Amino acid sequence: MSEFWLRGIRKMRVLMLSHMYPNSVSPLGGIFVRQQAAALTQLGVDVRIVAPVPWVPGLMSGRGKWGGYPAVPFLEQPDGFPVFHPRVLEFPRSMFFEYYPETFAYGIRKVFLEQIRQGVDLIHAHVAHPDGAAAWKFGQKYHLPVVVTIHGQDFAYTLKRSRACAESVRATLKGASQVILVSEKLKNQYGLETWADTLTKYKVIYNGVDLEEEIPMENPSKVADRHRLLSVGFLRPDKGHAMVLQALPELIREFPDLDYRIVGDGSERQSLEALAKELGLDRHVVFLGSLPHHEAMREMSECDVFVLPSWKEAFGVVYLEALAHGKPIIGTQGEGIAEVLDKTEVGIAVPPKNVQAIIAAIRELFRHPKRAQEMGARGKALVNREFTWRHNAQKTLEVYQEALKAH
Incomplete structure (x- = not known):
């Protein structure tokens, strides 16, 4: 079938499998998969999504x-x-995770x-x-090439979870x-x-951002007459x-108008709120919880500096979203975003778990607002040039073509 597509007779048809795909229960989960699928569609690829949800x-x-x-529809567009949202058997806290390729394959079989x-x-x-392992079962049986994207959790978590999980990851990638x-980094x-x-079949393609979702600001300085920091991400220790x-506390002594806003929710919220209270930060820190994407982007447009010193980050899209809004970013050395920070002056990479380095980075950007604005301008230009979803889709399409030719 791929030969007909290569001759230009019809569109390439791609069946994409992702349990992370957004739905009414988790509208922001895996939004990057949705954005990639939409960009591929705009390039003329016939994309069909299978996004299983728990039974x-x-x-x-x-x-x-x-x-x-139960209220998530089976089919939506x-x-x-x-x-498609077929039901698959999952368990709380990912118990029996090593068996998920089998339960996924069974649940998605009909569609x-x-x-x-x-x-x-x-x-x-x-x-x-489990997605790639389940997809590989169908690829083998029906002689279809399988492409697998690794976002980080497979290597950072699943490989270490159990011997069965590690074998599943490795066998799936060898078969892909x-x-x-x-x-x-990955x-x-x-x-x-x-x-x-x-190693030749492993291709690095960075995630992108949807520039149409950027919220223009006529005069960002009028939003708040404060030094504003922003973090967007799940509230987890890492x-x-x-x-x-x-x-x-040390920064507030120099910048008493400092305002730190945190978008996101998670298991650490109570402990983080308690820490903020213990440090006497009630007037300086706002926990906004999980916000719709457009509201999170409005927060992004109103901050001065985006900071997320995560030490388990394959390549967070949220950094690119900050750059797209013209904001300097603070990330962590050795993580995915450091690959950008090491090559372009669009922010500062700090050592992991280093409070003093975070203080120094924030102080540097607040003390030198012109330099911070120049970083943000370079970051915005960089995203427009290399980190859009269209750019991602074009690179992904090249991988599809390689897979089809080799199969």
Whole structure:
């Protein structure tokens, strides 16, 4: 079938599998997968999405964390292409995670077979386990090339979770026709050369941003007459919010109007709020919780400096969103975003878990607002040039073509 597409007779047909894809229960989850799919569609690719959600008994509808899943429709088309939500068996706290490729393959079987019957050129799975492992089962049986994107959790968490999970990740990547990594960090820091079948099929393609969602500001200085910091991300220890909070007392002595706004929610919220209170930061810190994407972007447009000193970050899209808004960024050395910071003067990379380095970086940007604005301007130009979703889709399409030719 791919030969017909290569001759220009019809569109390439891609079946994309991602349990992270946004839905009504998790509208922001995996938004980068949705944005990539939309960009591929704009390039003329016929994309169909299979985005499984957990099966939940009807009697639990509306109750607890998973109570909204029964209301997620089986089929929707919010962006003009079909998004299927078959039910798969999952367990709280990812218990029995090593068996998820089997439960996923069983749950998605009917919709996968129907789409394959209608015509599919290749399968693209986001994450190796469980999505990629489940996709590979269908790829093998129906002789379809499989492309797998690694976003970070496969290497940072799944490889270490259990021997069965590690074997699943490695077998899936060895079986895949092509593998996309979202940062050089993923290629260089997890020993790929010791277990990958061939490094040539591993391609680094950075995530992008949707520039149409950027909120223009006529005069950002009128938004708030303060030195404003912003963090956007899940409230987990590895995101580094606590490090920023610990940096604030010293900074406030020099910048008494400092304002730190935190967008996001998670398991650490109560402890972070307690830490802010303990440090006497009530007048300087605002926990905004999880916000719709457009509201988070408005916060982005109104800050002076974006800071997220995360030490487990493959390549966070949120940094690119900050750059797209013309903001200097503070990230962490050795993480995915450092690949950008090391090559371009658009922000500052600090050592991981280093409060004094965070203080120094914020102080530098606040003391020299002109330099900070120049960083932001360079960052905005960089994103427009190299980090749009269209750029990502063009590179991804090249990987698809390689997979089809080699299969």
